[in-house]
Amino acid sequence: MGELFKNLMQAVSDWAIPLMLVGIPVYGFARGVKVYETFIEGAKEGFEIAVKIIPYLVAILAAIGMFRASGAMDIFVHLVSPITNLIGMPAEVLPAAFMRPLSGSGTLGIVTELIKTHGPDSFIGYLASTIYGSTETTFYVLAVYFGAVNIKKTRHAVAAGLVADAAGIFAAVFICRLLFG
Amino acid sequence: MLNYVWLGLIVIALIVAAVNGNMADVGKEAVNMSKTAVDISIGLIGIMALWLGVMRIAEEAGLIKLLARIIRPITSRLFPDVPSEHPAMGAMIMNIAANWLGLGNAATPLGIKAMEELQTLNPQKDTATNAMVLFLTLNTASITLIPATMIGVRVATGSQDPFGIIFTTIFASATATVVGVITAILLGKLPMFKNSDPMYAPSQQSTETE
Numbered sequence A: 001m002g003e004l005f006k007n008l009m010q011a012v013s014d015w016a017i018p019l020m021l022v023g024i025p026v027y028g029f030a031r032g033v034k035v036y037e038t039f040i041e042g043a044k045e046g047f048e049i050a051v052k053i054i055p056y057l058v059a060i061l062a063a064i065g066m067f068r069a070s071g072a073m074d075i076f077v078h079l080v081s082p083i084t085n086l087i088g089m090p091a092e093v094l095p096a097a098f099m100r101p102l103s104g105s106g107t108l109g110i111v112t113e114l115i116k117t118h119g120p121d122s123f124i125g126y127l128a129s130t131i132y133g134s135t136e137t138t139f140y141v142l143a144v145y146f147g148a149v150n151i152k153k154t155r156h157a158v159a160a161g162l163v164a165d166a167a168g169i170f171a172a173v174f175i176c177r178l179l180f181g
Numbered sequence B: 001m002l003n004y005v006w007l008g009l010i011v012i013a014l015i016v017a018a019v020n021g022n023m024a025d026v027g028k029e030a031v032n033m034s035k036t037a038v039d040i041s042i043g044l045i046g047i048m049a050l051w052l053g054v055m056r057i058a059e060e061a062g063l064i065k066l067l068a069r070i071i072r073p074i075t076s077r078l079f080p081d082v083p084s085e086h087p088a089m090g091a092m093i094m095n096i097a098a099n100w101l102g103l104g105n106a107a108t109p110l111g112i113k114a115m116e117e118l119q120t121l122n123p124q125k126d127t128a129t130n131a132m133v134l135f136l137t138l139n140t141a142s143i144t145l146i147p148a149t150m151i152g153v154r155v156a157t158g159s160q161d162p163f164g165i166i167f168t169t170i171f172a173s174a175t176a177t178v179v180g181v182i183t184a185i186l187l188g189k190l191p192m193f194k195n196s197d198p199m200y201a202p203s204q205q206s207t208e209t210e
Helices: A002-030 A035-043 A045-070 A072-086 A091-099 A104-118 A123-134 A138-148 A157-180 B002-020 B023-060 B063-070 B072-078 B087-100 B104-120 B130-140 B148-156 B162-189
Strands: none
Touching: A002 A035, A002 B023, A002 B063, A002 B104, A035 A045, A035 B023, A045 A072, A045 A138, A045 B002, A045 B023, A072 A091, A072 B002, A091 A104, A091 A123, A104 A123, A104 B148, A123 A157, A123 B148, A123 B162, A138 A157, A138 B104, A138 B130, A157 B002, A157 B130, A157 B162, B002 B023, B023 B063, B023 B087, B023 B104, B063 B072, B063 B087, B072 B087, B087 B104, B087 B130, B104 B130, B130 B162, B148 B162
């Protein structure tokens, strides 16, 4: 069952992109669109958008890099671990949980280390793996998407993103406790 | 809010580094990450051009409007400020589908396209609308059907059950999505965020039936 599901999903992800890349122009052609010229017109925007994102991404990533390098994460873990212990969340996975909204590669490093130390099929191994997949890197997505359209006043986006991250992490603890705890 | 988070991160970094005595690392990392940010942005150019080109064809062919019409029953509730057949709807659904399938490379350009479409409806170009915030939340808390990276790590570390995390990941990410959507909608109704809503003009007050 798991194997079938995995093969099916693999086929979907292998086929999805080529099918869209070919299917859309074919559909357009059938509808009388000048596909080549139209593609070029759209593609011209790519450079402009990538350049527009740069200042937003520099601001976010530099701040996150400084925070990580200072070792501030350890202090946060120390402060919060008595509370998270109460809900059955081991202190070992706290750095991964805190890092999740800030840095995808940073979280991957921490999670890989945890899996190596505790074993992939331990409770901590399952939990750390699940935390990594539970949400995206909120601050990166924020910088790229709002940067592309020059939005500077983000209103409740950070709050909503962080609440969602927290919900994902608590849900990961809950389901891993239930199945593997 | 980003003001406080951003300033908080760098001020805390300075204070902690002063105590820990690793100030040099903090300075070095600021420079390194700035360079990384540019590398990431420049690296996006090709894939962005590819998808924006294909998306322009989809738009001209009426495909995006068609998609928007199909999903109207759901999206008209989630995004009341966006006209139900607006191209933004079609771009958003393509981005969300790409995310769910784990096609991260395609999802980002499609999401940016959706943001541009949402921006055309925005009377205040530097301020996020409710629709933008909700769409962003759907991206930061996207449902993950196949956690491919983690399955790879688990295989590499000798797991007997590398796929055992598929269900737990779907459960955790779906919870994040649902909670995120509800939070984004509710926060948008708070006075402090409602007053800064670009789509919220005094003339609209009388037409609101809620």
